[in-house]
Amino acid sequence: MKNSDRYKAIAVIDTIEDKILQQSLELIAFTGQLYRNEPSSVLLLITGRNIIEECSVLAAEYGFDIAAAEHNSFYYPNPDLLVKTLHKLQEKYKPEIFCLTHTIRNCSAAAAFSADCGMRCITGIESFSVTGTGRMFQRSIFNGKLKEEIVVSGQQLAVTVNPGAFQLRQDDTVVEREASVEKIEVDEEVSGYKPVSLSESSDVESSLEEADVIVAAGRGIGKPENLQMVRDIARMFDNAAIGASRPVCDNRWLPYRHQVGVTGKTVSPKLYLALGISGSQQHIAGMKNSQCIVAVNVDPHAAIFSVADYIIVEDINVFMPELLKVYHKKNS
């Protein structure tokens, strides 16, 4: 088996407790766009305690070769051991690009691995295009107000790709190709990193996922007393729930179970009414698939407007009483 130049991309598919996280299969779409119609140039790395069977199923379904790294310490996400595994693949294949999904653990692994190898690291990729000099990767900075465009040619890269940035389509699957599954031996040397336990945060239970309408409050509400108006607006709808941006929860204005976003809940209600939310990337990733998005913000440049179907530039503490007034007038 000739190893060099064999794989141009290595994509890390996420697992937790030996289950493949569906979202991370978006990397198949991402690498598919990087290397059009060349499934043989992409190797998927899957880690877990006992995952060979899952790997075979996936290889058959998508036609991608898979490297399976099994170890007891991979039952939970383990960036430390993942870096060691990536080194093994680097030694063996030296691909152009290592791709991971943009999660906090993966950023850590991509950063540590790239620092070890002196490789370039780009996290949170939203899109890419091919230019004359190489590939241009785009990512957001300044809370989505500006974009970085980074053209890379020739060097090896480690990247993380934003969830939802590349959608897996029907024709990404069913590739007529006999794919292989190889086992990667990982031995855990003495490590200062020890995952101990995994628990759901005590207040993740919430009705956000079931609600038809989410009325969400951001830092723009100014003070917790103004939440009463948010609640009153939620009462205008059937089956509505209160959502919040992270700063609102950090300020203890609402418990974390209300938080929408990457570190909170991902939601897709019929209506998402964003009140005073500027729209951090973290937040937008958690709500952009809502069927109808109405955003109210005093800042005409607020990033939330980029995903909104209806844009209202207004101080929400002026707008909320007006909306309630109109509603009550209509219903009295």
Add this chain to the structure above:
Amino acid sequence: MKILVCIKQVPDAESNPEIRRDSLWIEEDNIAFRFNRYDEYALEEALLIREMISGTMVDVITVGPERAAAVLTKGLEKGADNAVHIKCDRCPLTSSQTAHLISNYASGKNYDIIFAGVMSEDAMQCTTGPMIASLLSIPCAVSALKTSVDFNKKSIAVESELEGGIIETIELSIPCLVTVQTGIKQPRYPSLSGKMRARGIKPVVINGDCIEDDLTDTLYTLNYPESGVKGLTVTGSAEEKAVKLMEILHEKGLII
């Protein structure tokens, strides 16, 4: 214990930055700069450990131009013992450059714990902390909500937040690096005595302009997002907007 906290001065997210003519950075003239929020939580974590373990010393370090000294002053006012300013006029630095500068400084200085914010609010990369750890060959946990130090075992238990609100507990051996997420413990404000004390402490200044240019083999530009606005802007007075929104919601059957 010896603790180092990495802090960064960032442009205020509420400001609307204009891109500089060379397309590499923003025009700084009308921009307010402040303490990266995540780093405030990182410093708070360090100060709480100092309150529990006597003899602990907390140093703050930043990389940036002259103006970045303001966050060191703020750090000292909040209670840090010493401050280090790696002065570097180049903006922006890649996280790899920042990580090299900080790890070069920290190497051999016997820090037990290095704290950093989980990310900076401007660059949003989540990479500088783990890179420093990797360069110093020490273990690293990211996105901590809570830490507890076991001084005798030379270890630290970190409650770390995964996506979707799941909490993972990780044990790290000391020395180690921990990046901190916003959350449980509200960062303190500087006290009056803290402000007085800070006046007497001069940050150590180190020249960081010698760092190699990381971007030479890469084309790097800043851009405005395509006016991604596809939605309909509702216009009029506040009342008119409210009336129009109500009509829209009604038409779409979202409200009765």
